[in-house]
Amino acid sequence: MALSGCSQATVEQWGRWGLPEAASDRAPFIGDLWNGAWIASMVVGVIVWGLIGWAVFRYRRRSESDVPRQVKYNLPMEILYTLVPFLVIGVLFFFTVQAQNGVLAKESDDAVHKIDVIGQKWSWTFNYMEAENPAIGVDAHTVGTVEEIPTLVLPLDKPVRFKLNSADVIHSFWIPDFYFKLDVIPGRTNTFDVTATKEGTFLGKCAELCGTYHAAMVFHVEVVPEAEYNEYVKQLAADGQTGALIVPEFPSTGPKLEG
Incomplete structure (x- = not known):
């Protein structure tokens, strides 16, 4: 009953x-x-x-x-x-x-897409490191803010290598439906490989109480076919969001454009 x-x-x-x-x-x-x-x-x-x-x-x-x-x-x-x-x-x-x-097992370096993630107060930056990928040929990025929730796009059934860095304090990168999270620590780079096996929209968030607007550190995850992922990264570059953002020397207030 x-x-x-x-x-x-x-x-x-x-x-x-x-x-x-x-x-x-x-x-x-x-x-x-x-x-x-x-x-x-x-x-x-x-x-x-x-x-x-x-x-x-x-x-x-x-x-x-x-x-x-x-x-x-x-x-x-x-x-x-x-x-x-x-x-x-x-x-x-x-x-x-x-x-x-x-x-924490790693895939072959040649088989993975590479996405560099930066946690900053109080959102996320996603760098799509695809300059060496013949199907894309360019690096691109998207930056979230407290007012604008960012979207992380992932290819379906293709391994992705995440590189995690923090621009300020300790955060934690977590996608609950992936059953995995990893801390984002200032001055240290953490990495992990994962393959999304289910197409759709998911929620990501910070799992570390990182300060005043910790609750705002959420992001959307879109798992799409690889061809759609490739077009998304190209479109980011075409819209002017080309290149990768890097973390300045700690402590800092946010990411800056590489070079």
Whole structure:
């Protein structure tokens, strides 16, 4: 009866333990880790609740004079509840490292589109580094502001290498449907590869509380066929948004045109 009032999309999301529908090739690594962690937590919870219930029932006081035998310690029990948490942590650590290696794996340099992302107070700059791509042949950029939400266009089923830099403070680049986010740190460049596997419009945002207008650091993500992506970058250049913006020496107030 409770589920009957939910939409099919909501029911399916509950089946993913709250995650949105995956839209990237790296999502299965995080999705499997997320599902496994929930299942393990439920198993541990059921065991603990069962032991608590058993102890409450088995050792309950049956009369005023019937008091369970009191002991200072139980060595086997203490060894058990010391070793089991380490076992649980070890298993979770193992699968976490596997998921981390999967999402951070790099594609061949010749096979990827390259997009340099700059986080600045309080929006995003996207540099499409396609000068060496024969199908495009030019670098282009788009800059967002608090008043104008920027759009990040990605090619469908084609790997993209993101290079992340900050112009001021720590931000975090996050597209929830990709199941992945990475910090954008001043003075440090972070990179990751991802392939968008689902065409459509998605929401991106900053996942780091970066200051007064943190809530305004959102952006749209448009996943389109590669030919449409190529034309979009060419159109940006034709509109005068040619070249790439770079991060000046930290600290700074925003990106500037390269050269």
